[in-house]
Amino acid sequence: MAFYKGSTQPGPALQLQEELEWFEIVEQVIPPHYAMQLAWNEKEQKNETPKQYFRRTHGELLKEAQDWIKRTAESCSTVAGLMATVAFAAAFTVPGGNDEKSGTPLLLHSPFFLVFIITDAFSLASSLTSLVMFLSILTSPYEIDDFRYSLPRKLILGFTFLFFSVAVTMLAFASTLMLTISTKKSLTTTFIYCVAFLPVTMFALLQFPLYVAFKTTLLYSVQAIQSVLPWHLISVGFSKLKTN
Structure with missing residues (x-):
């Protein structure tokens, strides 16, 4: 939690994006089997995954x-x-x-x-x-x-x-x-x-x-755009034009 910087962005959409980013960071750090464990939800009287818990606790922000x-x-x-x-x-x-x-x-x-x-x-x-x-x-x-x-x-x-x-x-x-x-x-x-x-x-x-x-x-x-565009083909084409 020392690295947590929640609610620092302006607007609820940016704050929710920040929370989702933090959830992904924690998910990558912890062991994989923790993401599959179930926790008891006292309010709804059922088990829920960490992702379900995140959705429930961030309902108002959503x-x-x-x-x-x-x-x-x-x-x-x-x-x-x-x-x-x-x-x-x-x-x-x-x-x-x-x-x-x-x-x-x-x-x-x-x-x-x-x-x-x-x-x-x-x-x-x-x-x-x-x-x-x-x-x-x-x-x-x-x-x-x-x-x-x-x-x-x-x-x-x-x-x-x-x-x-x-x-x-x-x-x-x-x-x-x-x-x-x-x-x-x-x-x-x-x-x-x-x-x-x-x-x-x-x-x-x-x-x-x-x-x-x-x-x-x-x-x-x-x-994402750079990964889609064939930059290597473009550079090869420019090099051929220069040589010609």
């Missing part, structure tokens, strides 16, 4: 974690849907208008127009991906084992795609301003980009503690 992650997923899915709507509407609102005869955008050859098209496409794709992640959380069975890896991983990926969507949307907004204002003053350009990325900075600062809390899950997701 309910709190379920309510918390449901509310978070519902709120974030609403924001992700709003971001997708904005990105979809911006795709049909071309800055500068179209040519009356050919229908091509008037500012097609401007470099900022290319930035606007790319960022708007990334915004739509990332917001829809974030929406899918949050919807998968809402349709989850919310079992206690899901709070160890599955639900926290989906939540952190949903937050990541939502943050990326907000960032590229602000970049698309800044490129639209540069197209319509068409200024050559570096001070004005810097001011426009600073104003455009102010919401992104505030969003990142507010969500940074959550990313720190989910660092274990995030590292596990990165390791």
Whole structure:
């Protein structure tokens, strides 16, 4: 118990994940036959395994974690849907208008127009991906084992795609301003980009503690992705390209 650090994470879902992690640590340390032993439950008048005991004693925390992650997923899915709507509407609102005869955008050859098209496409794709992640959380069975890896991983990926969507949307907004204002003053350009990325900075600062809390899950997701991707084949392919 000297190594136990329970209830140090913010939010019931993170606390439950921490408890599950501690249960796995203890399960790995003790001899295997202890995990199969039965203990008498005075309340329900029956024998129970350590896993059953853990589920019973963490029932209230499980309910709190379920309510918390449901509310978070519902709120974030609403924001992700709003971001997708904005990105979809911006795709049909071309800055500068179209040519009356050919229908091509008037500012097609401007470099900022290319930035606007790319960022708007990334915004739509990332917001829809974030929406899918949050919807998968809402349709989850919310079992206690899901709070160890599955639900926290989906939540952190949903937050990541939502943050990326907000960032590229602000970049698309800044490129639209540069197209319509068409200024050559570096001070004005810097001011426009600073104003455009102010919401992104505030969003990142507010969500940074959550990313720190989910660092274990995030590292596990990165390791899982690295184990799936054929990095050795990619490195061999790059070496062949260099030799050719």
